[in-house]
Amino acid sequence: MLLWSQMHGDEPTATVALFDVLNYIQANRTAPHVARMLDRLTLHVVPMLNPDGAEKPQRRNAQGIDINRDALMLQTPEGRALKALRDRVNPSIGFNLHNQNWRTSVGRTGKSAAMSLLAVSFDQARSDNPGRIRAKKVAAIVRDAVEPLAPGMIGRYDDDFEVRAFGDNLTKWGTRVAQGLQACPCRCA
Numbered sequence: 001m002l003l004w005s006q007m008h009g010d011e012p013t014a015t016v017a018l019f020d021v022l023n024y025i026q027a028n029r030t031a032p033h034v035a036r037m038l039d040r041l042t043l044h045v046v047p048m049l050n051p052d053g054a055e056k057p058q059r060r061n062a063q064g065i066d067i068n069r070d071a072l073m074l075q076t077p078e079g080r081a082l083k084a085l086r087d088r089v090n091p092s093i094g095f096n097l098h099n100q101n102w103r104t105s106v107g108r109t110g111k112s113a114a115m116s117l118l119a120v121s122f123d124q125a126r127s128d129n130p131g132r133i134r135a136k137k138v139a140a141i142v143r144d145a146v147e148p149l150a151p152g153m154i155g156r157y158d159d160d161f162e163v164r165a166f167g168d169n170l171t172k173w174g175t176r177v178a179q180g181l182q183a184c185p186c187r188c189a
């Protein structure tokens with residue numbers, strides 16, 4: 001499993017969440033549920049893909065390029081590193097972690113989305129294949145786990161295909177990608 005966060009430098013919440021997860025795993029590695037997970041799963045984690053953007057903070061990297069629109073051109077060192085990692089690891093699933101604007105609502109309910117999930121498309125028709133169906137199932141499991149903690153506040157993110165984005169291209173390259181977006185007080189999308 002490959003997880004990466006903060007490809008947009010002004011979207012910090014998943015970086016913090018990933019370190020919380022890693023601390024939890026380290027502190028509880030002998031607990032049966034953690035030991036079982038570690039026995040079956042290898043985690044590859046990039047907690048901060050865009051440290052130059054995070055330093056400012058700004059969405060783009062030091063070259064002024066949006067790394068999440070660089071999946072095809074690979075003009076950025078960060079994009080090339082993520083692509084190389086994906087090719088080397090060939091993960092069974094990827095988690096592409098972002099922030100979203102805190103004003104984003106869950107459908108027409110008027111409730112703010114604490115988190116939105118997306119099984120990333122690989123074509124304009126937003127087709128399904130076994131990999132995308134699996135990503136949808138993973139998103140559904142995450143939704144069911146989080147829903148009791150934030151009732152009615154888990155959204156489904158727009159699944160329009162973005163030809164230059166990493167999640168969409170990783171899906172096309174054969175990695176099932178579930179995208180998670182947490183509400184953020186800053187102006188992220």
Ligand SMILES: [Zn+2]
Nearest residue numbers: 008011098099
């Ligand atoms: Zn983002």
